[in-house]
Amino acid sequence: MISIKNLHASIGDKEILRGINLEVKAGEVHAIMGPNGSGKSTLSSVLAGREDYDVTEGEVTFNGKDLLELSAEDRAREGLFLAFQYPVEIPGVSNINFLRTALNEIRAYHGQEEMPAKDFLALVKDKSKLVELDSKLASRSVNEGFSGGEKKRNEIFQMAMLQPKLAILDETDSGLDIDALRIVATGVNKLKSKENATIVITHYQRLLDYIVPDFVHILYKGRIVKSGGKELALELEAKGYDEIKKEFEIAD
Amino acid sequence: MSLVAENKSAVTQNLLEQLQKNSSKIAFMPDTEIVSAIRILEDKGIPNNKHEDYKYCNIEAVLRKEFKTVEQSFNELTNADIAPLKIEEAINLVVVNGNYNEALSEKMIVKGLTVKSLNELSSSEKGLLSSQAKSDTDALIALNTAFTGNGLFLQVDKNNIIPMPLHVIYVNSGNSSNVTNTRNFVNIQASAEVTLIESFYNIGTAKVFSNFVSEKFVGENAKLTCYTFQNEGALSYSVNTNQVKISKYSNYTNNTFTLSGELVRNNHNVVLADSNCEAHLNGLFISNGTQSVDNHTLIDHQMPHCESNELYKGIAKDKSVGTFNGKIFVRKDAQKTNAYQSSKNILMSDDATINTKPQLEIYADDVKCSHGTSTGKIDTEALFYLKARGIGDESARKLLLQAFAQELIDKIEIPSLQERVLHLFEKAL
Numbered sequence: 191m192i193s194i195k196n197l198h199a200s201i202g203d204k205e206i207l208r209g210i211n212l213e214v215k216a217g218e219v220h221a222i223m224g225p226n227g228s229g230k231s232t233l234s235s236v237l238a239g240r241e242d243y244d245v246t247e248g249e250v251t252f253n254g255k256d257l258l259e260l261s262a263e264d265r266a267r268e269g270l271f272l273a274f275q276y277p278v279e280i281p282g283v284s285n286i287n288f289l290r291t292a293l294n295e296i297r298a299y300h301g302q303e304e305m306p307a308k309d310f311l312a313l314v315k316d317k318s319k320l321v322e323l324d325s326k327l328a329s330r331s332v333n334e335g336f337s338g339g340e341k342k343r344n345e346i347f348q349m350a351m352l353q354p355k356l357a358i359l360d361e362t363d364s365g366l367d368i369d370a371l372r373i374v375a376t377g378v379n380k381l382k383s384k385e386n387a388t389i390v391i392t393h394y395q396r397l398l399d400y401i402v403p404d405f406v407h408i409l410y411k412g413r414i415v416k417s418g419g420k421e422l423a424l425e426l427e428a429k430g431y432d433e434i435k436k437e438f439e440i441a442d
Numbered sequence: 443m444s445l446v447a448e449n450k451s452a453v454t455q456n457l458l459e460q461l462q463k464n465s466s467k468i469a470f471m472p473d474t475e476i477v478s479a480i481r482i483l484e485d486k487g488i489p490n491n492k493h494e495d496y497k498y499c500n501i502e503a504v505l506r507k508e509f510k511t512v513e514q515s516f517n518e519l520t521n522a523d524i525a526p527l528k529i530e531e532a533i534n535l536v537v538v539n540g541n542y543n544e545a546l547s548e549k550m551i552v553k554g555l556t557v558k559s560l561n562e563l564s565s566s567e568k569g570l571l572s573s574q575a576k577s578d579t580d581a582l583i584a585l586n587t588a589f590t591g592n593g594l595f596l597q598v599d600k601n602n603i604i605p606m607p608l609h610v611i612y613v614n615s616g617n618s619s620n621v622t623n624t625r626n627f628v629n630i631q632a633s634a635e636v637t638l639i640e641s642f643y644n645i646g647t648a649k650v651f652s653n654f655v656s657e658k659f660v661g662e663n664a665k666l667t668c669y670t671f672q673n674e675g676a677l678s679y680s681v682n683t684n685q686v687k688i689s690k691y692s693n694y695t696n697n698t699f700t701l702s703g704e705l706v707r708n709n710h711n712v713v714l715a716d717s718n719c720e721a722h723l724n725g726l727f728i729s730n731g732t733q734s735v736d737n738h739t740l741i742d743h744q745m746p747h748c749e750s751n752e753l754y755k756g757i758a759k760d761k762s763v764g765t766f767n768g769k770i771f772v773r774k775d776a777q778k779t780n781a782y783q784s785s786k787n788i789l790m791s792d793d794a795t796i797n798t799k800p801q802l803e804i805y806a807d808d809v810k811c812s813h814g815t816s817t818g819k820i821d822t823e824a825l826f827y828l829k830a831r832g833i834g835d836e837s838a839r840k841l842l843l844q845a846f847a848q849e850l851i852d853k854i855e856i857p858s859l860q861e862r863v864l865h866l867f868e869k870a871l
């Protein structure tokens with residue numbers, strides 16, 4: 191699905207990603223954990239094609255294509271989806287209009303015709319049910335005035351609508367109450383299949399109780415310093431990052 | 443005498459000579475008014491960028507460069523020329539090169555509505571002319587007064603509500619560089635109501651300097667809702683002055699949409715002359731190429747318990763220049779005034795310019811006034827968010843710009859006008 195090799199990225203002259211290696215195959219769920227500021231969101235932004243960052247070294251292949259060569263929109267059209275840690279409010283653009291445009295541009299990219307309005311609305315209805323998103327939110331401006339939890343649910347709703355191959359969920363659990371967490375996690379699980387993959391970025395085991403990862407990686411100071419199975423997350427939850435920090439301080 | 447003459451602007455003198463050569467006597471405007479207008483014009487001169495109010499809008503330079511010779515050779519127009527400019531929901535009235543054209547206008551007898559040319563004014567009605575727009579306040583009003591065409595007089599009699607909008611199509615058309623001085627008077631008597639659309643076009647093959655003056659009076663408890671639709675094209679340089687006075691309990695709204703025109707200067711001056719009235723001025727422009735769009739508003743709160751609202755938005759592309767200058771006076775008797783003003787602009791290129799200047803002069807102590815201006819580039823966070831969902835760069839930008847303009851386009855309550863604005867706006871994006 192995606193293969194990241196020795197990825198370095200910086201902003202200005204500050205290097206944030208310092209040699210990331212990660213391999214995700216179809217059907218897998220990977221969790222990325224790590225202390226604040228370690229570079230988790232930077233990694234997702236670089237993968238999604240945010241232009242603020244300079245990739246200085248390394249390569250990323252996404253389903254056989256050189257991901258770094260593609261524009262942000264083409265990455266999305268190829269099936270990459272980023273659920274933002276901080277979803278952006280866009281006053282004046284309705285959620286529905288936004289999603290219809292997105293869906294149809296993705297379809298056009300694959301040589302498909304526009305989705306008929308009737309089918310589109312049925313899909314909206316179906317998918318908003320999946321994340322129990324209030325149907326009124328669909329007609330409002332994108333994320334404008336949404337509560338923190340509603341914004342996160344809206345991200346997963348969009349993911350459900352666009353059916354990506356690889357979804358990167360950047361702290362989708364933060365700001366969710368317990369019920370919402372369960373709803374969102376159930377939604378994500380329902381969208382999982384043998385053909386797609388998920389990367390969940392989180393600080394908490396709570397989410398991983400629902401979305402059980404096949405692999406857990408610890409990102410620290412721009413590098414994946416440790417990888418393991420789902421037990422690694424439990425270990426972290428118990429011990430915190432102290433040991434890791436001590437161990438890798440020297441390597442800084 | 444010769445000493446004084448030397449100080450006078452050569453551009454103004456040249457324009458006066460050119461126009462005097464070609465103009466005929468204006469029957470409805472008192473001679474004294476014309477004589478004094480010419481004197482004021484000579485005195486003040488056509489404004490240039492040294493003039494405080496025309497700092498970003500050098501009319502003198504335009505006249506020097508583009509209107510050295512003014513031939514005043516105009517085209518006759520036919521129904522076929524006008525048909526595409528009409529608005530189906532409205533009564534369409536046509537003013538060609540400054541003169542009301544009855545033959546091209548739709549005839550409809552509506553109770554309480556008077557439509558006639560300025561030439562047909564009764565002697566008491568003539569007294570209204572220049573009661574609002576005074577030559578000594580602006581050289582361009584003086585120019586209009588001295589050479590005014592046979593424009594329109596619109597009146598809605600007391601207590602009448604006109605059930606459909608009136609649409610005045612101002613169209614210029616010529617084959618050589620022309621100057622038009624279009625004028626109208628809109629008189630809305632007490633407790634009357636009407637919606638007025640004013641559209642501006644140039645369908646000729648030559649450059650035109652269009653100097654428009656509209657005097658509007660809104661009587662007690664009356665309501666006047668106006669739309670100004672400007673789509674004059676690249677050959678057009680225009681100054682559009684609205685001098686409005688509104689009375690007790692009245693409501694005046696203007697929504698201005700500027701979609702083309704090489705130079706568009708709007709002077710929108712509203713006097714809130716009595717208590718408990720409200721004025722709403724809104725505007726949207728999109729400019730490209732070397733266009734310049736300059737909105738000047740003046741809200742004069744003279745009496746207590748009145749409200750004014752202004753919302754102006756602009757999108758400047760290429761090397762275009764957008765200007766918003768909003769002056770609000772709150773006189774000492776105007777206690778309990780609410781006055782709000784907002785100007786928001788988006789720069790689409792590094793070569794585009796936006797100038798904004800809010801000016802509040804408040805002489806009363808118990809008032810609520812606020813103003814805000816913002817000028818920025820397109821929101822890159824929002825742009826990335828849209829692209830990250832598969833929306834291409836161009837459509838993402840369009841979505842954001844449409845969203846920016848939407849609240850103004852939503853103010854249009856006449857469907858085919860809204861469609862027209864939206865279509866041209868999208869085309870200009």
Ligand SMILES: Nc1ncnc2c1ncn2[C@@H]1O[C@H](COP(=O)(O)OP(=O)(O)OP(=O)(O)O)[C@@H](O)[C@H]1O
Nearest residue numbers: 201206224225226227228229230231232233242275
């Ligand atoms: N646009 C930027 N300009 C300057 N510094 C940045 C920028 N983006 C990220 N950084 C820096 O890069 C580092 C990594 O940030 P990032 O957001 O990737 O961390 P994170 O692992 O997602 O943290 P958190 O757990 O708090 O979300 C931080 O030190 C941050 O301040």
Ligand SMILES: [Mg+2]
Nearest residue numbers: 230231232275
């Ligand atoms: Mg983060």
